[in-house]
Amino acid sequence: MVGSMRIGELSTRSGASPRSLRYYEEQGLLSSERTTGGHREYGEEAVERVDRIRCLLGAGIGTDTIRRLLPCMYSREEGGPAPDLLDWLCAERERMSRSIHELERTREALDRVIERNGGRVAVAGA
């Protein structure tokens, strides 16, 4: 009830299409209350959550992975994860590190090209 918005507003505020928001819900990445008539209602936090989801999707992480990852990012005390889940987390961490590394390498190359040509490299990157 707090800051309840419907799907249209969440869409414009998050940049994700309504279609995608429904898809995220279907995939268990996003939850919503329902009005008596069945319309979805979201709280303020949803905006940030959707933003996070989109970032991860854009970084090549699939919904299956995100679904298992997100709880780790929000809940403080995660019950003891099964040991094979822990293995999976480590593996996933590794893949992420490789992605980060490669993206950084590429970004540096880009910086060189940009800087060589009148480049103003927006400092936002940090």
Place this chain on the structure above:
Amino acid sequence: MVGSMRIGELSTRSGASPRSLRYYEEQGLLSSERTTGGHREYGEEAVERVDRIRCLLGAGIGTDTIRRLLPCMYSREEGGPAPDLLDWLCAERERMSRSIHELERTREALDRVIERNGGRVAVAGA
């Protein structure tokens, strides 16, 4: 001719399926010499190049983008890129930065979870 290998060897050494290697070539990401009979031949460098391609794909960068990005990473003196290409590079750089940032945030969260549970966080990440 230097270290000429065919598609099978490049496949096993790079981890990409032959199908994908042909696809990369079709997309202009990878080149090959051809034997008189039409079989592809690659030099040693191809292994690293394919590895880079796969990393970028895995990080959510599409072939269109990679095609325009790779030359920047290999050639030292790039002729003056058109100004709109430069704009594009900057935009692309921004998207990368966001991906990197989000991946780092997520990795940190993962680290906390892992460390809290007997975690040995492989140092390889660096």
Place this chain on the structure above:
DNA sequence: CTTGAAACTGACATTGATGTCAGATTCTAC
């Protein structure tokens, strides 16, 4: 030469995320 392994091309299938459309229902403002 011959033969079996590997590669070729080309087509069709699949998976994941998203777009789009249609018909029905709900919400909001008058």
Place this chain on the structure above:
DNA sequence: GTAGAATCTGACATCAATGTCAGTTTCAAG
């Protein structure tokens, strides 16, 4: 209560990357 905007569900379409299969040709080793 009625009209128009927004939402619902469900189906089909699309795009990118990859898998898979079939039929043919080339390569390497005996």
